[in-house]
Amino acid sequence: MSIKIIPQDQLELQATNSVIKQIPLLFYPSPKTLYIHRAERLTSLANNSPISDYLKFCAIIAEKQANLIKHNPIDIDVSCLLNSDRPPLSLANLPLKNTWQDYLTSLLNSFSDTTQQITLVIDQLKKNSSLELQDKALHLLKGEFDRVDGNETIFIWSSLSVYYCQLASQIKGKAIAENTDKLWLCPVCNSMPTASVIQLGSHNGLRYLHCSLCESEWYVPRVKCTCCDNMKGIQYLSLEKELAATKTECCDVCHSYLKILDQDKDPHIEVIADDIASLILDIKTEEEGFAKSGINPFIFAK
Template sequence: MATGKRGLPPKSEGRGDFSAVQPDPSQVGGVAEAPFLRLPDPTTLFTDRAARFDELAADHPLGAYLGFLATIVRAQAACVAALPAPAPVPADSVSLRTGQGLPPIACDQIAGNADFAATLEWLLQTLDLTAAPEQARATLAGLRAMAPADRVLLAADIIEGSYAAELVAESLFLAAALQVHLARLAITIDATAITPPAGSTCPVCGGAPVASLVVGWSPANKARYCACGLCGTLWNYVRIKCTVCAETQGIKYFTLADSDAPASDAPDEPATIGVETCGACASYIKHMQQHADERMDPFADDIASFALDLLAREQSFRRGGINPLFLSF
């Protein structure tokens, strides 16, 4: 695993500056609490992620696929720069949904939404997959030929959590467009209106987590966050607690270093990435020590650590999170 072995360009300025989109952290005894939410910064989210994919692709068994995804993520970054910001989620819609305990972004911000249709169209038409495998080029050509309204409806299914088995290849491109649109939409919402979710899905868009991170930024140092697989929001989540069934008993951790040894009960092992398993529902999620390497990305590092998925499956655990960039695994 790549953990700080090669020099990446420094993180884009502003990545750590989320004060403008966060509720004021409450003060307890003069010490700031970890904020409940960290909304994404679309201007740096995809450029940083593409750099991480590029870094991890070198000398990796999945290097070709990681490099292919770097191409897609760079197109996502270019899309953010090229298209005007989407129209904000109407305040009355936000208050209506949050008043019912629901995330403010819903399927109806996708289906029939002209800004999302434009984002999807731009990505599909701009992506240059000349160096990609023939299957990927054929999938892209098929989506380009599809009626825009039809492919928007397919994408709307994804935000509902429905990934059709026969559309796994298409879902990669549809989810890429969703990630761009939803990250930009998320920052139009007044973060103070968003309430903690009852379950373990994204409080902004209802998406499933892709992975969990122990972060290193202030004032949340060493706090745990779940990373949304769609809009990119991070939300604070109690440590040693299953992200699928919320059980707190029977949670264990292992890393590749433990692969020949019994699972550890200690969540703070020195490895930067491991797996959190739940004995109650037999699910697992990647657990990343991002505080030890700020370049870690929940999507790229999840895929690059596929050996952990193999180990988890050997132990009969099923994947608890969803990585829309790696659905076929």
């Protein structure tokens, strides 16, 4: 792992070893606003989309995630998690407790008037014992996505995200890095990214990967494969011309791709929402022989 999170009071000791000092390496999420913003963006994207109904469904989930945080926030002292070399919220550093299941129960119970298909998935999930749910969550956190039904995964992952996102926002550690290699997984929770984003304005066009689980964002240099560090022959595909705000960044060495979303070209971009809405670009990129090196919490069902 190249980005390491250390307690604030150790910063001066470690700073001399860090070669990347000027760049903000890590942004923790803001749970109180993040899901509200996502729901708004999904609703707006649904206005002119061939997958309008699905975007509206995702917007409802994001709204419910915002409500879970509003009505049942968690506040845990996570400072002790910075005493190891592992990402603080990784499973190896923080075993998963059942707490996240309260969010799942509330999420499932909050659906009253919905489609038959969604009702079926919700009923199916409600029949799971706590042990079974824990088992499914652990499979997902370990990246064993084919071990859990994709429709169930959306609800489980959304609840886990609400839990991890709040923990991530409470970490007070500072990020340091000695180089910019091997930045493939989230330095906070060790999960895969969804896409990368060029943040609006203030950071001089720097690129950050957005975590699919804890919603943190971490720095990766531009024009570099986010899966194998290759920097040669990276190509960009888009549905429109060069000025497109959403492109896929494709690597000829490992044949993977990930989307890169440019907020300087469209300030309304929200990573998870825009990644789902541009599903056609995924299909086109996969037709060219590339495989996605990230996951979107709303696109597990195959």
